[in-house]
Amino acid sequence: MSTDRYAVVGNPIAHSLSPDIHAAFAAQTGESMSYERIEAPLDGFVRTVEEFLGGSGRGLNVTLPFKGEAAEWVGKLDPGAAFAQAVNTIVEDPAGGYVGFNTDGPGLVMDIERLLPGRTGLSVLLLGAGGAARGVVAPLLERIARSLTIANRTEEKAQALAEKLDDAGYGAVEAAGFDGLGGGYDLVVNATSAGLAGGVPAIPASAVVGAFCYDMVYGGETAFIRWARNAGAVDCADGLGMLVGQAALAFELWRGVLPEVEPVRRALAAAGS
Numbered sequence: 001m002s003t004d005r006y007a008v009v010g011n012p013i014a015h016s017l018s019p020d021i022h023a024a025f026a027a028q029t030g031e032s033m034s035y036e037r038i039e040a041p042l043d044g045f046v047r048t049v050e051e052f053l054g055g056s057g058r059g060l061n062v063t064l065p066f067k068g069e070a071a072e073w074v075g076k077l078d079p080g081a082a083f084a085q086a087v088n089t090i091v092e093d094p095a096g097g098y099v100g101f102n103t104d105g106p107g108l109v110m111d112i113e114r115l116l117p118g119r120t121g122l123s124v125l126l127l128g129a130g131g132a133a134r135g136v137v138a139p140l141l142e143r144i145a146r147s148l149t150i151a152n153r154t155e156e157k158a159q160a161l162a163e164k165l166d167d168a169g170y171g172a173v174e175a176a177g178f179d180g181l182g183g184g185y186d187l188v189v190n191a192t193s194a195g196l197a198g199g200v201p202a203i204p205a206s207a208v209v210g211a212f213c214y215d216m217v218y219g220g221e222t223a224f225i226r227w228a229r230n231a232g233a234v235d236c237a238d239g240l241g242m243l244v245g246q247a248a249l250a251f252e253l254w255r256g257v258l259p260e261v262e263p264v265r266r267a268l269a270a271a272g273s
Contacts, residue, residue, distance in 0.1 A: 004033045005056050006254065009048060010063035013039045018061055021247045024267065025259040033058075033255070045069045049090070053098070059254045060090040062245070067102075067131060074100035083168060084134040089250040097258070101253060104132070105139035107246030108216065108239075110261065112144055115237055116212060121146040123184065125211070126199050128191035129157040132216060136191060137165065144187070147172040147243055151181055151203065153192075181207040188233070190215045190224045200222050205231035212236070218243050218273070240273060241265050 008018040014037065040048035042229040045066045052060065062070040070087035073076060077099035081087045089102030124145040126133055129152040141148055152158035155177035162175040181205040192201045193214075195217035201224070209232035215224045218240040225236040244265045252258040 002056070004034070004053075004058045006033055006059050006061075007036045007038045007057060008061040008063060009040050009045065009052075009066060011039050011042055011065065011177045013063070016063065017243065017268065018063075020246060020268070021244055021264055022251060024264045025248065025251045028259050029251075029255070029257050031248040031255050031257070040066065045099060046073055048101070049073065053090075058090060059250075061129040061250055062088050062090065069084040069137075071100055074098045076100065078102070080105060080135075080138060081140055083164075084131070086131050086135050088135070089253055090248065091253045101250070102135050103246040103249035103253075104242070106249055107141045107244075108136045108189070108214075108242045109143045110170055110245040110249075111237070111239075111241030112214065114241060114262070115214075116187070119186075120144060124148045125181070125188045125207060126150050126191060127189065127203065128152060128193070129154075129161045130191070130193065132193070133191040134161065136189070136216075137161065138168070138170065141165070141170050141173070141188070145172070147174070148179075149174045149176055149185070151176045151207075153178055153202065156181070157252075161260045178203045183207055183209050183211075185211045187211060188213045188228070190217070195222055195224050200224050200227045208233045210234055215239055216242060220269075220272070240268060244268065 019035045067086035071085050076099045078101045081100045081102040084102050089101040091099050093099045150158040158175035162173045165173045188211045194201050208228045213228040213233040213236045215222045216239040218238045248261045
């Protein structure tokens, strides 16, 4: 019996923990599969995907900078991916072709529910209005937030995302620039690109005082987490749990079984991931 092949496509990709995560899921669930990293040329995403899936590949994860291009390539989008216009999981469609999903938002919410058990109806500040924010904002509103403020360095971009949410029927959403932020939030989620370069969004310290701060970048004590602790955050977490959670949801889409997230997250954290 041949082993089903899966992969993650990105550029760069050597740092990706996805092969380790999916190998752990396969061992845990007894699924026969392999999982690899594929670095696609910046101008060669479609060619790379079609070569993999046209051969023996059964499904793909997609990471930076190709999530938007993946949304354009697939034949169908699930509602979350359609709203975000970003795909991180490509699944075979039984009717033919491929369906694009975005498991980032549900993976984030899964981890926040682990960290803040039983807490809903939160006042949430989401930092950033780009692709990462679009991928998580709807699940936050559906399962975590009583109210949501989207803040971005360019306020107009935050306003555009807030209006898109309003058009989709989500209420209680406000937009702000970084300079205009106050405080009093229960949860602050950093979805800006600043963390990818080890930076911190230029927000006032008052925005995080007394809040639980979550950095979607993983890597332990990130720059944002260090800053937030010093600024008065009540507690902080990096995005490792989100990474494992979104992978578990992708695994379920491919294999029909949801693996346990927590043992894998703990093992990666213990290894310093």
